[in-house]
Amino acid sequence: MKAKREFRDREDVEVAVLDALVDRGSDGMTVFELRAAVDGDIDDLEDALAELKDDSLISVETEDEKTVVLPDDRVVPDPAEAPDDTSLLDALRDRFGF
Numbered sequence: 001m002k003a004k005r006e007f008r009d010r011e012d013v014e015v016a017v018l019d020a021l022v023d024r025g026s027d028g029m030t031v032f033e034l035r036a037a038v039d040g041d042i043d044d045l046e047d048a049l050a051e052l053k054d055d056s057l058i059s060v061e062t063e064d065e066k067t068v069v070l071p072d073d074r075v076v077p078d079p080a081e082a083p084d085d086t087s088l089l090d091a092l093r094d095r096f097g098f
Contacts, residue, residue, distance in 0.1 A: 004077045007057065008094070013040040013048040021058065021071040028061065028068030 002008070003018035010018075020037040021029060029037070031049075038045055049069065052058045059070050 001077065001079075002094075003071070003075045005090075007075050011048060011051075013038060013044045014052055016040070017045070017048050017052060017069075018057065018071060018075055021069060022076050025076075026070070028070040030066065030068055034069060 001019075001022050003015065003022050007018055008015055016038040017034060020034060024033075031045075034049075035042065035045060038048075040048075049058065053060065057072050057075055059072065061068055061070060
């Protein structure tokens with residue numbers, strides 16, 4: 001699953017982080033898991049996490065000495081509201097990052 005469309009006009013690494021977190025659901029991901037899931041160097045990932053946190057699109061929680069990053073609820077699409085078909089324009093936007 002991907003993050004909602006209104007959050008996809010960000011830097012590629014930020015979108016990749018949001019998509020990975022949305023795909024994981026309420027379990028969240030550690031920084032190491034994000035590093036493995038997101039194509040980019042550690043500095044880009046660090047910048048993306050800082051920007052997403054500043055914009056309140058992610059939260060960081062610590063449980064049992066394990067720190068996980070979680071997506072904000074407004075980033076996660078509602079499966080009931082998700083369109084079944086994607087228009088050609090939407091597909092092109094997703095493909096080319098517009």
